Amino acid sequence: MKKEDLFDAIGEIRSETIEKNDITAGSRKNIRVVRMTTWLVAAAVLALIVLAGGSTYRLGVQRKSLQRAESPATEMAAAEAVEEECEEDCAEEVPLMDNHDTAVCGVTEDETYPADGIMESGASAEKESQEKYVSINEFFLVGDVSVEEVQRIETVKVGRYTAQYECRQDAIEEVIKDSVGQKWEDDEEWYRVSGHDEIQYLIHVSGGKYTLWRFMYFLSEEYPFKDVLEMIYGIESADQIEAVAVYPPVPDNTGGDKGLQGEISMRYITDTADLQNLFDVLSRMTCYGRHRGELMDNGVDDLSSPATKAERCLDFFLKDGDVMGTLKYTAVSGMFYENDGAAYSRLSAQDKDIIEKMLLEIEE
C-alpha cells in the first residue's frame, strides 16, 4: 500500500466522523475558562456554607483502606492532621484533580491538593471534554472499604519486559466494566482503561469478570527507569509533565517529625528548567525492583536525623491529566525509593545536588 492510498482514503471517511472532530469547534481554552469559573463559583458557595452554618465542612478527608497505606497509627495521625487543618480553612480547599495512588506519603487518595490553581490547567479541562476518558478516581469508592487482604499479582508482557501488575481490589467492577478501552497488544484478556494512552492501569477481563490492575515493576534484576517512564507512563519528555507535587512523608508519630512536617508545606515544581532537570535525573536512574530494602538507607535508624527533613514524596501530574504515583527521595543516601522496598540507583553527587536543591528547600 502506498501512503497516498491511505491519505486519499482518509479523505473519504464518513462526514459524521469529520463533523464530530470539527477543527473549528470551541477551543479548549474556552472549556478551561468555563471550568475555572465553575470551580470559583463552587469555592464561593462552599465558603458561604461554612460561614453561614458555622459548621465544619469536611471535604474529602474520609480515608480509604489502602493496600499501600502506612501503619494504622500514622494513618490516623495524618487523618487527624488533615481534619484539623480543614476545620481551620477548608473554605479555601477546592478539589482539583484525580489524585489516585498518592496515598503512600502524606496525601491520601481522597484528600485534595491545595487550591493554588496549578492543576487546573490543561489536564482536567481537557479530560472534561472527552466523553470516553475515564478518570482513575472513578474506580474507587470513598470511605472505608473492605477488600480482600490477599495480594493478587499477574504478569503482563510489555515490550521486552514482563511487567507485574497488582489487582486493585477496591475498584468498583461496574465502573471497570464500563471503562474497557482498547485491547492491550494482542492479549485477549488485558485492556487499556478507556481514553488512556499510558498503561499504569490495565483492565483484565476473564470469564465475565472485570478487574483493575496497577503496574508495579518489571520482572528484571535491574532496568532503566526511563523504560518505565516511557513504556508504562508514556512520559517521553519533560514537557509532558505539568507539575510535580513535593511534600513530606507521613510523620513518625513517635518522634519529632510531626512538628517538622507542620513546617514543611506541600509545594509544586512547575518551572520548566526544574522539570527538565528532574526528568533527566529520573531518566538516568536504574530500578532494582521490589523488596530491595537492603540497598537503601533512609536514615530511619538514626534518631538524630529526622527523616522528614531528609525525605520528600513526589507525585507527577502530567499534562494529559494522568498522575504518576508516589516516588520517595531520601537525602540520607541520595536515592529514590518506594514504600514497598523498590530501590533505585544512588544518584551521582551532581544529580544529588540538583535534586536536593529542588526538593529540600525547607521553608524556614
Added chain:
Amino acid sequence: MQDNEIIELYWQRNESAIAETDRSYGKYCHRIAMNVLDNTEDADECVSDTWFRTWNSIPEDRPAHFRGYLAKITRHIAIDRWRSLTAAKRGSGNVTLALDELGECVSGSDSVESEYAAKELAASIDIFINRLSEKEQHLFVWRYFYMEPVQNIAERMQMSPNHTAVILSRIRNRLKRFLQEEGYEV
C-alpha cells in the same frame, strides 16, 4: 440558516443556496483549503470549486452531515490542486509532512493493495477512528483529514508539540497494526 434549509434550496435549484453555504461554511472550507494549499488565492478558488461541485452533486446526494460533506469535497479539490501545484513546485509543505507521517504506516510498495477502493479503506479507517478515545480521534482527524499543523493542534489541545507528535506516532502505529489485522498488506 439551518443545514436542511440550505439543502432544500439546492433541491429547489435556487442559486441563493450557494450564497447561504458560503455564509455558513465559507471560512470553514477556506481553512481546510489553506491547510493544504497555504495560499489565499488558491484556497479561494478551491472554495469556489467546492460550491460548484456541491451544486452539481445535490440533489443527487442529500447529505445528512452537510458540514462534513462540504469538508470532504473541499479537501478532495484542494488535494487535487495541491498535486498539480506540487508538480509545478508549488503547494504547501504541510501536506507533504502529513503524507510522510502516514508513510510510516505503509510499505509504500505499489502492489495489489493500491487497487483497494478508497471507500473500502476509508470504511476500515472509520472503524479504527471510532475505536480511538475522543482525544485521539481529534488528533488523528485534525492532523490527517484537516491537515492542521502539529503546532496548532498542540495549542488547541493544551499540549506540547512534542507530546502531540508522540501521541500521533502511537496512533499511527496502532493504525498500521489495525490495517494488518483487517487484512491489508501494509
